[in-house]
Amino acid sequence: MRFIDEYRDAEHARSLVRAIARATTRRWTLMEVCGGQTHTIVKYGLDRLLPPELELLHGPGCPVCVTPLEMVDRAHAIAARPDVIFCSFGDMLRVPGTRGDLLRHKAQGGDIRVVYSPLDAVKLAAATPGKRVVFFAIGFETTAPANAMAVWLARRDRIANFSLLVSHVLAPPAITSILQASGNRVQAFLGPGHVCAVMGTQDYEPIARRYRVPIVVTGFEPVDLLEGVLRAVRQLEAGTHTVENQYARVVREAGNAASRKLIDEVFEVCDRSWRGIGTLPASGLRLRPAYRDHDAEHLFEIAAVSAGEPRACISGQILRGEKKPTDCAAFGVACTPETPLGATMVSSEGACSAYYLYRGRDA
Amino acid sequence: MCLAVPGRIVELTREDDLRFGKVEFGGVRRSVCLEHVPDAQVGDYVLVHVGFALAQLDEAEALRELAFLASLGELEDA
Amino acid sequence: MRDPPGCPVPAAGYDHIVLGHGSGGRLAADLLRRVFLPAFDGATLARLEDQATLPIAAGRLAFTTDAFVVRPLFFPGGDIGKLAVHGTINDLAVGGAVPRWLSAAFILEEGLPIADLRRVVASMREACGEAGVELVAGDTKVVERGKGDRVFITTSGIGTVAADRQLSIAGARPGDRLIVSGTLGDHGIAILAARGDLALDTVLASDTQPLADLCHAMLEACPSIRCMRDPTRGGLSSALHELAAASGVSVRIEEAALPVRDEVRGACELLGFDPLYIACEGRLVVAVPPGDADRLLAVMRAHPRAAGAAIVGELTAGHPGRVVLRTRIGGDRIVALLAGEQLPRIC
Numbered sequence: 001m002r003f004i005d006e007y008r009d010a011e012h013a014r015s016l017v018r019a020i021a022r023a024t025t026r027r028w029t030l031m032e033v034c035g036g037q038t039h040t041i042v043k044y045g046l047d048r049l050l051p052p053e054l055e056l057l058h059g060p061g062c063p064v065c066v067t068p069l070e071m072v073d074r075a076h077a078i079a080a081r082p083d084v085i086f087c088s089f090g091d092m093l094r095v096p097g098t099r100g101d102l103l104r105h106k107a108q109g110g111d112i113r114v115v116y117s118p119l120d121a122v123k124l125a126a127a128t129p130g131k132r133v134v135f136f137a138i139g140f141e142t143t144a145p146a147n148a149m150a151v152w153l154a155r156r157d158r159i160a161n162f163s164l165l166v167s168h169v170l171a172p173p174a175i176t177s178i179l180q181a182s183g184n185r186v187q188a189f190l191g192p193g194h195v196c197a198v199m200g201t202q203d204y205e206p207i208a209r210r211y212r213v214p215i216v217v218t219g220f221e222p223v224d225l226l227e228g229v230l231r232a233v234r235q236l237e238a239g240t241h242t243v244e245n246q247y248a249r250v251v252r253e254a255g256n257a258a259s260r261k262l263i264d265e266v267f268e269v270c271d272r273s274w275r276g277i278g279t280l281p282a283s284g285l286r287l288r289p290a291y292r293d294h295d296a297e298h299l300f301e302i303a304a305v306s307a308g309e310p311r312a313c314i315s316g317q318i319l320r321g322e323k324k325p326t327d328c329a330a331f332g333v334a335c336t337p338e339t340p341l342g343a344t345m346v347s348s349e350g351a352c353s354a355y356y357l358y359r360g361r362d363a
Numbered sequence: 364m365c366l367a368v369p370g371r372i373v374e375l376t377r378e379d380d381l382r383f384g385k386v387e388f389g390g391v392r393r394s395v396c397l398e399h400v401p402d403a404q405v406g407d408y409v410l411v412h413v414g415f416a417l418a419q420l421d422e423a424e425a426l427r428e429l430a431f432l433a434s435l436g437e438l439e440d441a
Numbered sequence: 442m443r444d445p446p447g448c449p450v451p452a453a454g455y456d457h458i459v460l461g462h463g464s465g466g467r468l469a470a471d472l473l474r475r476v477f478l479p480a481f482d483g484a485t486l487a488r489l490e491d492q493a494t495l496p497i498a499a500g501r502l503a504f505t506t507d508a509f510v511v512r513p514l515f516f517p518g519g520d521i522g523k524l525a526v527h528g529t530i531n532d533l534a535v536g537g538a539v540p541r542w543l544s545a546a547f548i549l550e551e552g553l554p555i556a557d558l559r560r561v562v563a564s565m566r567e568a569c570g571e572a573g574v575e576l577v578a579g580d581t582k583v584v585e586r587g588k589g590d591r592v593f594i595t596t597s598g599i600g601t602v603a604a605d606r607q608l609s610i611a612g613a614r615p616g617d618r619l620i621v622s623g624t625l626g627d628h629g630i631a632i633l634a635a636r637g638d639l640a641l642d643t644v645l646a647s648d649t650q651p652l653a654d655l656c657h658a659m660l661e662a663c664p665s666i667r668c669m670r671d672p673t674r675g676g677l678s679s680a681l682h683e684l685a686a687a688s689g690v691s692v693r694i695e696e697a698a699l700p701v702r703d704e705v706r707g708a709c710e711l712l713g714f715d716p717l718y719i720a721c722e723g724r725l726v727v728a729v730p731p732g733d734a735d736r737l738l739a740v741m742r743a744h745p746r747a748a749g750a751a752i753v754g755e756l757t758a759g760h761p762g763r764v765v766l767r768t769r770i771g772g773d774r775i776v777a778l779l780a781g782e783q784l785p786r787i788c
């Protein structure tokens with residue numbers, strides 16, 4: 001497939017690995033922000049191809065992993081209602097809440113449907129006027145344009161039975177919070193390529209300057225990631241700290257103007273709680289007041305049910321790059337994809353899931 | 364996050380009075396909202412995430428990158 | 442007056458299944474007479490005994506059972522009936538058996554159009570005829586609307602096995618090569634597209650086909666074959682895991698060698714699926730000693746049901762039960778046994 005196969009080419013990968021080895025003269029710690037990048041790294045064993053001086057830490061860019069427990073519980077409560085058709089991306093179906101996951105609620109009779117696109121959920125709402133269709137709108141900025149378009153359409157066409165349950169998160173505050181944590185070891189970032197395709201790269205300039213870290217906006221295929229590492233290492237060795245764009249075939253500095261405009265029209269920035277991390281100011285999106293009639297958080301009164309997380313789960317430390325999945329006593333024992341203790345084992349992008357799937361329980 | 368895949372526009376359409384298109388991914392097609400890539404035409408490649416085109420693939424930039432990668436190989440032979 | 446076979450208008454006046462069709466009375470007898478018997482016009486079934494009494498020579502019998510539920514009932518490349526016949530035949534064939542007789546028990550949902558049932562049954566007749574097997578016993582039950590997914594079919598199959606046939610999934614050895622008979626994941630993606638929930642547009646057809654003639658040709662040409670499996674649910678991954686566990690070996694496959702059609706690749710990229718886990722319905726995976734691998738591959742490729750065959754890997758000692766994939770770029774990763782279904786993902 002064009003624009004995919006070239007970036008999985010063995011020859012290119014090998015020359016990049018050799019170039020990285022030549023460029024590296026001392027120890028550096030890098031972090032890839034995006035869960036999809038973590039997935040590729042573990043799937044292709046890229047970290048094992050790098051020189052031993054380079055350490056790759058896995059970042060918090062997994063929207064499934066960071067959706068707060070209270071929001072997951074709220075989703076489950078809404079999904080259990082007989083007047084609701086609850087639509088979700090597949091990723092959220094096995095995320096454990098306080099009382100099981102969406103699959104369990106489905107088995108108990110909830111009308112829960114996996115959709116590929118939020119636009120499909122709007123169509124469903126128009127076709128089933130007797131039911132309330134709720135779409136679980138999670139994601140980083142990448143997913144915001146589609147979610148925004150869905151609710152914008154619902155409003156335009158007065159599809160009153162459609163609403164969004166929003167739990168959007170933003171990437172730059174996540175990076176800042178990593179850098180502000182005491183004991184932070186990250187010296188360079190591989191930035192989130194698809195987030196930047198939407199939002200552009202400008203938000204990362206002040207971060208690079210203030211914290212003196214190179215940020216290389218990187219794609220998702222093995223060649224992209226290796227090239228991102230090479231560019232980051234070259235900057236580290238040269239002592240520079242600028243924002244670089246490895247993913248130029250898709251990312252423009254200004255991003256996608258039409259998407260940014262629609263996001264701004266539909267959503268506003270708010271504080272968000274990140275599962276395992278805590279509340280980060282101005283780190284999320286919520287629907288603007290004009291869209292209140294399509295905001296599931298306002299439309300459904302749900303009593304709080306959340307208990308705490310299982311004690312053995314260290315998802316938070318994994319999302320902050322402080323620990324690896326293999327550092328967790330429960331990994332592969334009490335915590336497996338069939339019996340996950342936390343979201344990082346459930347999400348296909350969570351570091352724990354990636355390690356378990358591609359490296360085994362004895363990773 | 365962000366599983367997004369490049370696909371080729373094979374047909375331009377309209378749905379809900381918005382710019383849509385049939386996009387091909389290796390032989391499978393899907394209807395994709397092209398409202399935010401207004402300059403993309405039939406034959407162009409777009410990056411698709413959850414049925415929505417986020418950006419148009421820049422072929423010139425892609426070639427530039429592939430040339431950079433090829434040059435890495437040459438550096439070694441030198 | 443007897444209706445001609447295939448007449449779409451039952452004299453009893455019902456064009457949908459009702460509860461009475463399962464009650465053993467007049468309606469049930471009508472259904473048998475008008476729909477099932479004309480389709481499976483074998484002598485054994487026509488006797489309408491409670492059991493089929495079959496002649497066997499000396500030797501061994503192979504016996505298998507299977508259940509089929511699929512949505513939608515009709516899809517590009519086949520339908521539930523065809524799937525049921527092929528699936529049963531293939532389970533027998535991979536053990537080196539010659540499939541001979543099938544039974545089929547139907548659980549029908551109240552409200553199922555009888556025209557649909559006729560189509561399914563006609564398709565089964567065609568599939569049996571093509572493969573040279575006879576349907577000799579059957580049953581029908583009806584459940585209330587909402588209690589069944591239109592049609593469930595449970596089959597059993599009997600085949601005869603030559604005395605010297607010794608295929609076993611536990612018989613594979615380190616060094617053996619692995620060959621697959623064609624492209625992976627066609628059935629699973631064809632079904633997914635046919636369901637319509639994900640709005641995928643493709644002409645991809647299921648790969649469902651009977652494999653008894655292919656298995657026979659392979660075993661004749663290469664008696665040293667250790668074992669064969671037809672990967673179905675769970676895709677090639679599940680079949681490899683079963684093999685690795687039963688034989689106490691490790692499986693190593695090459696990503697670049699796996700035959701995958703463009704349509705399957707495209708759908709997998711879009712939805713975040715791995716083709717290794719997607720169902721097939723007309724494919725084989727074979728373990729063969731290394732010295733015979735190239736010859737067997739040539740025999741398979743010359744057969745119309747395995748033109749796309751490829752050597753995809755080998756068995757190694759150490760880490761019994763483990764399945765490893767060498768990636769396109771040269772690293773190794775584990776192929777895990779999936780817990781449940783793959784779900785389309787955005788991350």
